[in-house]
Amino acid sequence: MATEPELTPLFDFLCEHSTSKSRVMALIGPYHGSRSLTGVLTCKDKNHAYQAVQLLRRALASRDTAAVEEDLHALTSALPEAPASSLRTATAHAASGTWPTPAGTTFFPPDENLGEDEETHGDENATSPESETPDGARLKDLRGKVVRIAHLREFHITDEDALIRAAMDEGWEPLPASELDEDDPRDLIGAVMTLTESGGWITGADALEDQSEARLLRVEDGDELTDWSPVPVTTHFHHGWRLHRLASNTPIEEEQQPDLVALFPVKECSCEDEECEDCSWQLTPRTADLLLTSLSVLADQAYDDADELRDQPVTKQRPGNWELFTRLPSLTWSADRSWRRRMARAFDDLSDELEHGRWPQPSCTAEEMALHLAIEDAPSHLDAIDTSDTAHTHLPEYRDDYDWDACSDLFFQDHDVLMLFDARLDGIEDPDGDVNQHLGMGDLRAAAWFESFGYPPARDPKRGFRR
Numbered sequence: 001m002a003t004e005p006e007l008t009p010l011f012d013f014l015c016e017h018s019t020s021k022s023r024v025m026a027l028i029g030p031y032h033g034s035r036s037l038t039g040v041l042t043c044k045d046k047n048h049a050y051q052a053v054q055l056l057r058r059a060l061a062s063r064d065t066a067a068v069e070e071d072l073h074a075l076t077s078a079l080p081e082a083p084a085s086s087l088r089t090a091t092a093h094a095a096s097g098t099w100p101t102p103a104g105t106t107f108f109p110p111d112e113n114l115g116e117d118e119e120t121h122g123d124e125n126a127t128s129p130e131s132e133t134p135d136g137a138r139l140k141d142l143r144g145k146v147v148r149i150a151h152l153r154e155f156h157i158t159d160e161d162a163l164i165r166a167a168m169d170e171g172w173e174p175l176p177a178s179e180l181d182e183d184d185p186r187d188l189i190g191a192v193m194t195l196t197e198s199g200g201w202i203t204g205a206d207a208l209e210d211q212s213e214a215r216l217l218r219v220e221d222g223d224e225l226t227d228w229s230p231v232p233v234t235t236h237f238h239h240g241w242r243l244h245r246l247a248s249n250t251p252i253e254e255e256q257q258p259d260l261v262a263l264f265p266v267k268e269c270s271c272e273d274e275e276c277e278d279c280s281w282q283l284t285p286r287t288a289d290l291l292l293t294s295l296s297v298l299a300d301q302a303y304d305d306a307d308e309l310r311d312q313p314v315t316k317q318r319p320g321n322w323e324l325f326t327r328l329p330s331l332t333w334s335a336d337r338s339w340r341r342r343m344a345r346a347f348d349d350l351s352d353e354l355e356h357g358r359w360p361q362p363s364c365t366a367e368e369m370a371l372h373l374a375i376e377d378a379p380s381h382l383d384a385i386d387t388s389d390t391a392h393t394h395l396p397e398y399r400d401d402y403d404w405d406a407c408s409d410l411f412f413q414d415h416d417v418l419m420l421f422d423a424r425l426d427g428i429e430d431p432d433g434d435v436n437q438h439l440g441m442g443d444l445r446a447a448a449w450f451e452s453f454g455y456p457p458a459r460d461p462k463r464g465f466r467r
Helices: 046-062 065-078 081-096 160-169 188-197 241-247 285-309 337-355 365-384 404-410 416-421 434-439
Strands: 006-017 022-028 036-043 098-101 147-157 205-216
Touching (some): 006 046, 006 081, 036 081, 147 188, 285 337
Antiparallel strands (some): 147 205
16 A cells, blocks of 8 residues: 655745756755755746746745636646646645655654744744735835845765765655756756755765855845846856966966065164164064965965865864864854854955055954964974075075064964863853953954954955955
């Protein structure tokens, strides 16, 4: 006797496009727990896929197939037989608010720990966040601000079998053979889309690119919500930086370097008078050069690690072979990719000051930590320099070269951030803690690492990221 399919809650419909086809997916799963995507239909025309998503969303919102009957007839008439049949079936499911899935393909976590408020999700009188947004509203009708976020992600599939197994473990099933094209007979696109919903590792694939672009929509700028937009939504991501570098025929090692001799002129004096300003410690070209090298290397490590780790936490049991983030205090190990990219940018911000002839002045906790690491690593870069003939060895020598203790003493307001490495002081990062308040340390929790000290001035929030 065949097992009846389970009815799984249905939340939304989405579409994605490749060069040869477009796919419509349904977002299904439990009210509390992980959700996944399942295939609805595939078609050649991206406009048909977009229209199908809008139609299905309307059926889902109205819970009535009659509300979309006319548009459904028009769209199915324009589609081939297989996707047209799939769309009619999907519309009926959308109107019911559920999606049939084979038994055991979706996971519903036990609800014994749910509070009373969480158990009332089915109460028609319960207030939900969606009730704050009028159905069918346009941008000008909304009281609050609207943020649009666009993502660009590219994956290199290295193990198709592993990828498919991982997706099936998430409850995914490939589309029927009749709806697949010869360029993707195993429905790899659907498998990747399913795994990206979890926000974790993509088993069997390496991430090549992951960019996000976000902005506020403004009526006065002519913006409109996607569903009401008269033109397709477009987003500009950075592109072609490798190609540009190749086309310019400028090798990385030959890129224009700052003139450190001009940026950090040294006043020489041998009077050794304690009151003489020219006898005080100076940041020399050689010291600045090694700091720049150290900051640049650490920034690249941070960007690389952020792309590899993504939102996965570093753990004490298995910290991994990451070059940078295991060196930070353990309270940062659960940070997400966005936090890690901001940490990478902290190294770049300090480099920018040196490249403009200024002493590096940390403006936030993240930059303090970045500068401590750079000073710690700088001597190792000196050891690696070929002393026979390098740009560094051609820099003039001064008595203050490589005085890293002076750098630690003079570049910081305090060294409180280093106390986060002391396991005996667990919890000292909390500004409400007695020890923290007694020492006047401020908020050293990871979420506050990028909050400006006030002096030096905060960085430009629109400066973006180097990569």
